[in-house]
Amino acid sequence: MTESNALTDDELRLLSVRCRQDVLKYISAAGAGHTGGSLSCVDILNVLYNRVLRVSPETFGDPHRDRYVQSKGHSVEALYVVLAHRGFFPIERLETLCQYRSPFIGHPTRKSPGIEMNTGALGHGLPISVGMALGGKRDNAPFRVFTLIGDGELAEGSNWEAAMSAAHYGLDNLTAIIDYNTLQISGRTRDVCSNEPIDEKFASFGWGVVWVDGHDFAGLTAAASAPARSGKPTCVIANTVKGRGVSFMEDVAKWHHGVPAPDEYEGAMRELTAAEQALLEARR
């Protein structure tokens, strides 16, 4: 198994800005996609795929590879872009995003390179991940399982069925990351149907819980690299900003599946290009 190439914080910052540009670029070209949630989880995915997960394009078929299941399948555009930058496929293939017969459809499917399970309907990723982690435990296999769940998605009861069983079986090879951007389609999650306090809920279900800044690479890395034998599954609640990186999209619910109009796209790309330039300047 090849270890992933650990990138520095600076390199990850630059990579994430470029991933955000690509998310916007391909969603805009497709005229479809989940912009806000993709921008909120890009940093989490980059930490996972470039620092934590023991999986690479070369080792994707290895039964001992780490598994990542994107329960919040709506943000698949971020996953596609991160996988492409990680070398799973040439990023130009995303030009077919959401087009007729493209493998890169609007929710994860195993037709696209690097995707473990078909998801998109909410509340499915955690039970599947529990099954993967259980199988790994019973075989004393070395792999870990990660799943990314939206905070609004936690309203689906299947998450709590899975949370119970994960603790019951002591699945310390399982990490659930909550993309805690506090927004869903209809508005603030706490106004739609509050699921607070999320941390106490997971803790009372028998999980180890950590809060992190979901845009801080060092914090995310530490949280996702938790000790291998704690006897408990880990819940990482990552404070994120929906629409992160584009000022007029940040923390605005309508960008959940908003597609930028041409002028909005230009404005967003100007901001992201400026951010990229600033990072390059800082390096000199």
Add this chain to the structure above:
Amino acid sequence: MSAPAPSVYSTEAQAYAVRLGLTMARANLDVFADTLLALARGDRNVVAVTSDSRGSGKLQPFGEALPEQLFEVGIAEQNLVGIAAGLASVGKRAFAVSPACFLTARALEQIKNDVCYSNVPATLVGISAGVSYGALGSTHHSLHDFAALRAIHNITILAPADNYETSEAVKWAAEHDRPVYLRFGKAKMYGLPRSTGGFCPGQAATLREGDEVALIGTGETVVHCLLAAAKLEAESGLSCRVLSMHTVKPLDVEAVLDATRSCRAIVTAEEHSVHGGLGEAVAGVLAQAGGAPLLKIMGLPDEDTVTGSQADIFRHYGISMEGICAAAVGACEGAEAVR
């Protein structure tokens, strides 16, 4: 000691069973549990996942013999199927065992997405199917499962008729890399005679040759078809073909078409709603065949189902030797009238 459950076979039907040399065998549920345990002893990747169904699924011996290969998830069917899909994706042969009514209704989206759409080799085992839980009412009847799952792409639906088909179905599911739904009841079954060996999903088993009426059953209604064939032949000389359509999907279209070529009537029988099950699957074939024989679909009508024992319900709706005979005669008369 509780009174034995009433037989789903009338006294007359039991007499025909004797004439056919059928003997009462075990419940398909017991055969399933034994077969799965035998397979799991030889392959540690064969695992059972249950939703508090260790007892009702007869998995107690499995759990005692191979505790590392049995996962209990509690009363949580969505989680049951999701976990089975996850296990299957990491190399396990996962059999998710739960009462058919809950498995296929509460976890329908997990079956559709996690198992079928993701294409992982999980077998969903619907126990106590149909009206096995007759007296417990509609919450516990599974009259929708064929209909719901037939509309989902990429799943093989198996409803074995007897102990032989059950053990073969379990072995087949364990050997084949694909989503499977396996469905059976919990009552003891007659063993059925077989002139030709082999169990091939997608290919109906012909239990009796005949060229005037075809009786096509699935699951545990097949024996009623066979008894009806014996009675029809004895009383009116009607030549009856009997098929065990143990695979509801993919349907053996060729066997149905073959029946249309010689028979003037077809009767289907299933422990399921008349909507969306075997009967409508056969109707779909006949409607496209042209010049098809008359079809009578025996099953549970679209109404607030009566409760009582499984035997009471079978008798009430005529999913029995007598009911199938009447349907066959009626269909033949209808066919004559059309001519």
